[in-house]
C-alpha cells in the first residue's frame with residue numbers, strides 16, 4: 001500500500017515536472033543521429049540538473065538555453081517503407097511528439113539529395129498521419145561534417161530554414177539552440193500575475209518556465225510580469241491581474 005502511494009506520488013511529480021517545462025521531441029529516420037544529438041545537446045548538463053528529473057524515462061533529458069530549462073525526448077526512429085498497418089503502433093511510440101512544444105526533425109544530410117528528399121517527405125507524412133501536423137517543427141540537417149562546402153551551400157539554398165549540425169563534432173549546435181529558443185520565445189504569452197505568498201511553489205514553477213521575470217513583493221502576494229509558454233498559461237490564469245479572463249471555469253453560481 002505504502003509502495004503504491006509512493007509510486008503514484010512519483011507519477012504525479014513526474015507529470016508535474018513534465019507539464020512545467022517546454023518539451024522538444026526528436027523525430028526522424030533511424031540512423032539520422034537523434035540519440036547522438038540528444039547527447040550532444042544535453043551532455044554537459046547531465047548531473048546536478050538531471051537528479052531533479054531522475055524519475056523521467058532515460059530517453060528524456062533536460063538542457064538549458066539562456067537559463068531556461070527544456071526537456072528533450074528521444075523517439076524511436078522511422079524505418080524505410082513503413083508498412084501502413086505498422087503506422088498505428090509506431091504512432092504510439094511517437095506519443096511524445098504529439099504533446100511536444102516543438103518537434104525537432106533530424107535527418108541524415110549525408111544521404112544523396114533524392115534520398116534525403118524522400119525521407120523528409122516520409123517523415124512529414126507520418127507526422128500528418130498521427131495528427132502532429134500542426135505542431136511547431138524545426139529541421140536539423142545532421143552529419144554535415146561528412147559534407148563538402150559545395151553540398152552544404154546547396155542544402156542551405158534548398159532548405160534555408162533548416163539548421164545544419166553535426167552531433168558528432170558539435171558543429172552548428174549553437175545555431176540549433178538559438179533556433180529552438182527563437183521558436184519557443186515566439187510562442188510565449190506575456191502575463192501579469194499576483195501570486196499569493198501561500199502559493200510559493202507556483203512561483204518557483206513559474207520561474208523555471210519563464211526564466212527571467214520581473215517580481216515585486218506586495219501586500220497581497222508577489223506581483224510578477226513574465227512571459228509564459230502558451231501551453232502552461234492556463235495554469236496561471238487564476239492569478240492574472242491584467243484582465244485576462246479565466247477560460248474554462250464556469251460561473252461559480254450556476
Ligand SMILES: Nc1nc2c(ncn2[C@@H]2O[C@H](COP(=O)(O)OP(=O)(O)OP(=O)(O)O)[C@@H](O)[C@H]2O)c(=O)[nH]1
Pocket residue numbers: 028029030031032033034035036037075076077078142143144145146165166167168169
Ligand atoms: N559523421 C557523423 N556521424 C553521426 C553523426 N550523428 C550520428 N552519427 C552516427 O550515425 C549513427 C546513428 O546515430 P544515432 O544517434 O544512433 O541515430 P538515431 O537517429 O538515434 O537512430 P535510431 O535510434 O535507430 O532511430 C551512429 O553510428 C552515429 O555515430 C554526425 O553528426 N556525423
Ligand SMILES: [Mg+2]
Pocket residue numbers: 034035036074077
Ligand atoms: Mg536513437
